[in-house]
Amino acid sequence: MTATVTRPAPPRGTRRARRRVPRQTREMWLLMLPALVPVALFSVGPLLYGIGLAFTDARNTRVHETSFVGLENFGRLLTDDEFWSSFKIGAIWSVSVTVLQFLAALGLALLLNQNLRFRSVARVLAVVPWAMPPVVIGLMWKLVYHPDAGILNDLLGTDVNWLADFSLALPAIIVVGVWTGMPQTTVVLLAGLQGIPKELYEAGEVDGATRWRRFWNITLPQLRPVVVAITSLDFVWNINQFGLVYVLTQGGPGGQTRLPMLFAYEEAFRYRMASYASMLGLAMAIVVLAVLGLYLWRQMREAK
Amino acid sequence: MRRVPQYAALVAYIVFLAFPLVWLLSTALKTPREMAMADPTWIPRDPTLANFADAFGEQDLVGAALRSLVVALFSSVLTVLVSLPAAYAMARYRGLLNKIAIGWVLVSQVFPFILIIIPLFMIMRDLALVNTLPGLVLVHVTFTLPFALWMLQGYVRAVPRELEEAAAVDGATRLRSIASVVAPLLAPGVVATLLFSFISSWNEFMFALVILQNPDVMTLPLTLVRFTGPEGVARLGPLAAASLMATIPSLIFFAIIQRRLKSGLMAGAVKG
Numbered sequence: 001m002t003a004t005v006t007r008p009a010p011p012r013g014t015r016r017a018r019r020r021v022p023r024q025t026r027e028m029w030l031l032m033l034p035a036l037v038p039v040a041l042f043s044v045g046p047l048l049y050g051i052g053l054a055f056t057d058a059r060n061t062r063v064h065e066t067s068f069v070g071l072e073n074f075g076r077l078l079t080d081d082e083f084w085s086s087f088k089i090g091a092i093w094s095v096s097v098t099v100l101q102f103l104a105a106l107g108l109a110l111l112l113n114q115n116l117r118f119r120s121v122a123r124v125l126a127v128v129p130w131a132m133p134p135v136v137i138g139l140m141w142k143l144v145y146h147p148d149a150g151i152l153n154d155l156l157g158t159d160v161n162w163l164a165d166f167s168l169a170l171p172a173i174i175v176v177g178v179w180t181g182m183p184q185t186t187v188v189l190l191a192g193l194q195g196i197p198k199e200l201y202e203a204g205e206v207d208g209a210t211r212w213r214r215f216w217n218i219t220l221p222q223l224r225p226v227v228v229a230i231t232s233l234d235f236v237w238n239i240n241q242f243g244l245v246y247v248l249t250q251g252g253p254g255g256q257t258r259l260p261m262l263f264a265y266e267e268a269f270r271y272r273m274a275s276y277a278s279m280l281g282l283a284m285a286i287v288v289l290a291v292l293g294l295y296l297w298r299q300m301r302e303a304k
Numbered sequence: 305m306r307r308v309p310q311y312a313a314l315v316a317y318i319v320f321l322a323f324p325l326v327w328l329l330s331t332a333l334k335t336p337r338e339m340a341m342a343d344p345t346w347i348p349r350d351p352t353l354a355n356f357a358d359a360f361g362e363q364d365l366v367g368a369a370l371r372s373l374v375v376a377l378f379s380s381v382l383t384v385l386v387s388l389p390a391a392y393a394m395a396r397y398r399g400l401l402n403k404i405a406i407g408w409v410l411v412s413q414v415f416p417f418i419l420i421i422i423p424l425f426m427i428m429r430d431l432a433l434v435n436t437l438p439g440l441v442l443v444h445v446t447f448t449l450p451f452a453l454w455m456l457q458g459y460v461r462a463v464p465r466e467l468e469e470a471a472a473v474d475g476a477t478r479l480r481s482i483a484s485v486v487a488p489l490l491a492p493g494v495v496a497t498l499l500f501s502f503i504s505s506w507n508e509f510m511f512a513l514v515i516l517q518n519p520d521v522m523t524l525p526l527t528l529v530r531f532t533g534p535e536g537v538a539r540l541g542p543l544a545a546a547s548l549m550a551t552i553p554s555l556i557f558f559a560i561i562q563r564r565l566k567s568g569l570m571a572g573a574v575k576g
Binding site: 032034036038041042043049054060104108111116117118121122128129130132133136138140141142148154179182233236237240243246260261265269274277280281285288292 | 314340408418
């Protein structure tokens with residue numbers, strides 16, 4: 001029994017002639033099995049089934065007596081005003097949160113990358129939101145925004161019910177989104193910054209480049225792959241956001257913060273329209289893939 | 305003094321990041337009477353721990369915390385047990401396997417949960433696992449698995465293969481060499497993965513919301529949300545206290561892991 005992987009298993013003398021599955025491959029699949037089974041049963045399987053449901057008229061309670069209806073749900077989606085309004089809200093939310101989060105995180109990462117005092121305070125603080133359960137983050141901000149017992153009105157001298165105000169609710173939850181997502185992005189960008197070779201900056205200094213020029217011509221281009229990766233991921237997470245906003249507003253007031261996933265959740269578990277909710281999910285997945293594809297393709301073309 | 309603007313910016317960041325936390329703490333230490341007063345203050349006038357006691361007095365909250373603990377313990381141990389052999393396979397036989405695993409992690413990020421959760425809910429219902437903790441454990445294991453696998457295979461890869469081979473040359477069987485050579489070196493990585501899986505499960509809200517609809521079996525995040533109820537100002541204190549306590553496990557975890565935060569190590573750890 002050797003443990004080397006490069007050497008093929010020695011042929012056993014008296015064996016029926018058949019295509020031998022190499023022992024390693026068998027071993028490999030055997031080792032993978034305990035992990036593959038649950039993922040296949042409770043993740044891949046349901047995903048495929050869910051995509052299938054989108055083309056039926058299934059309701060949660062009577063899945064076994066459904067029929068295939070083709071693109072009917074998609075047609076309904078295209079003419080559903082509630083969907084479009086939630087789609088618009090989702091677009092505003094995910095683009096603003098992703099962009100603001102990135103800019104805020106870049107600023108913080110640049111600061112943390114220098115030898116400033118109190119850096120460690122900021123560093124610890126930057127990780128805290130990450131460590132908190134999303135539900136607690138939501139409840140905490142509810143306390144901040146609370147019309148009577150909250151601190152925000154007191155600080156700003158306003159008298160507003162932030163999360164119940166038609167025009168302010170969305171900006172209010174965007175702030176929470178940025179607060180929540182910034183740490184992760186900061187940590188990733190900071191790692192990227194620390195990976196930039198020092199020689200580049202030294203060369204820049206020799207050439208007499210200003211700090212601004214060095215940032216523009218060295219830091220940003222070097223950081224590019226990291227930026228593209230993290231903004232893509234952030235965008236996907238933001239568009240699929242559910243828990244945080246559910247806790248903050250449940251999609252209110254009057255649907256002003258009803259992100260697509262909250263809309264789909266209501267369709268599925270309040271109105272029991274499994275098929276329509278699945279089509280919603282599928283449509284969102286296609287949109288996300290299209291946006292990501294376009295973004296990555298443009299970045300690749302520019303990078304050349 | 306070239307650095308003044310930088311310090312100003314750093315202070316602004318610290319304020320933005322810290323003020324909600326300070327407010328949460330402040331709210332947790334206030335008496336109901338002070339909470340009801342017209343203009344809120346940062347520092348409680350007569351700080352009290354009564355809210356924490358109140359939170360502990362709430363049957364619902366304590367029960368929910370215990371249930372969360374049980375679910376998180378089972379989920380994390382199962383996740384690690386199931387992903388260890390697979391992680392070993394991924395690290396030792398590179399190639400297609402890794403690509404598939406990474407591909408799945410990415411795909412599962414892009415596809416909205418709603419597509420998975422409806423069929424999952426139906427499967428759970430058919431298996432009579434709705435409103436049960438084992439049902440939730442199963443789901444948590446499934447969804448923590450890809451990332452745990454990814455972490456673990458990195459740790460396995462860090463154990464030089466030559467060590468195993470050397471053990472084999474000394475006549476140890478494959479299993480024996482893994483047990484006596486690889487396992488001890490892998491222990492810190494396994495602990496990190498356990499912690500990560502524990503926190504993922506402890507924090508998880510979405511799946512729990514769908515699978516646990518009966519208040520008697522709800523986990524802590526669900527119970528906290530129910531606790532807000534109709535805008536009762538008087539209940540805000542205990543709510544803040546309970547929220548703080550719900551954060552303790554994660555804080556401990558991050559205190560441990562702080563030094564090892566490498567880029568991407570924890571990326572995508574917990575989806576809200």
